[in-house]
Amino acid sequence: MKNPTDPIIMENLKRFTIADLKKLGYFVTDGVVSGVLTWGESNSIRAKMDNTKMVLSLEYVINGEKTMRYNVNIVERAANIGNGVVRFFLCPKTYTLCRKLYLYDGMFVSRRALRGAMYSSQTKSKWDRAMYNGCLREDFVPYKRYGKLYYSGKLTPYGKRIERHQNIVDRAEVMLLDWLLRHTKISHVARKFHT
Numbered sequence: 355m356k357n358p359t360d361p362i363i364m365e366n367l368k369r370f371t372i373a374d375l376k377k378l379g380y381f382v383t384d385g386v387v388s389g390v391l392t393w394g395e396s397n398s399i400r401a402k403m404d405n406t407k408m409v410l411s412l413e414y415v416i417n418g419e420k421t422m423r424y425n426v427n428i429v430e431r432a433a434n435i436g437n438g439v440v441r442f443f444l445c446p447k448t449y450t451l452c453r454k455l456y457l458y459d460g461m462f463v464s465r466r467a468l469r470g471a472m473y474s475s476q477t478k479s480k481w482d483r484a485m486y487n488g489c490l491r492e493d494f495v496p497y498k499r500y501g502k503l504y505y506s507g508k509l510t511p512y513g514k515r516i517e518r519h520q521n522i523v524d525r526a527e528v529m530l531l532d533w534l535l536r537h538t539k540i541s542h543v544a545r546k547f548h549t
Contacts (some may be wrong), residue, residue: 412425
């Protein structure tokens with residue numbers, strides 16, 4: 355397991371999705387489709403899709419020395435709108451359904467196989483997220499057009515989100531004002547001391 359103080363960052367991992375394969379034309383009615391998935395100049399994977407067995411065969415080289423070859427099963431489920439199918443990878447490590455596979459420890463696996471993995475935004479504090487998203491600006495409004503803060507006199511999940519946002523903004527304004535007051539006092543004392 356990865357150290358929680360130094361987590362695996364999801365955005366730094368190589369990945370491919372069902373949507374990528376669909377765009378590249380790997381899903382046909384019957385037959386075998388093969389091709390190469392690439393990331394930059396040096397990283398590539400030979401992928402061969404057998405549409406009759408619904409198996410994706412992967413072959414690639416790790417660190418210029420070890421060749422990896424294994425199959426990833428693809429599962430089809432009926433779409434919830436009544437027509438068509440939705441495809442999922444069956445993770446070769448956890449055997450769970452997923453739509454993205456990430457390269458970690460030499461294999462493409464689902465996110466559930468990456469213990470302690472985080473997105474970069476999850477490693478930031480609430481203050482940093484607020485500053486990055488610009489929610490401390492006066493013109494930033496996180497409200498939805500038809501969002502309801504209350505329903506039958508109770509606060510909705512959307513209303514709770516707005517309330518949390520407002521609390522962060524209020525605390526940030528207090529912290530910023532406090533920092534400015536302390537900083538200006540220190541600078542005044544320093545000027546008096548030097549003159």
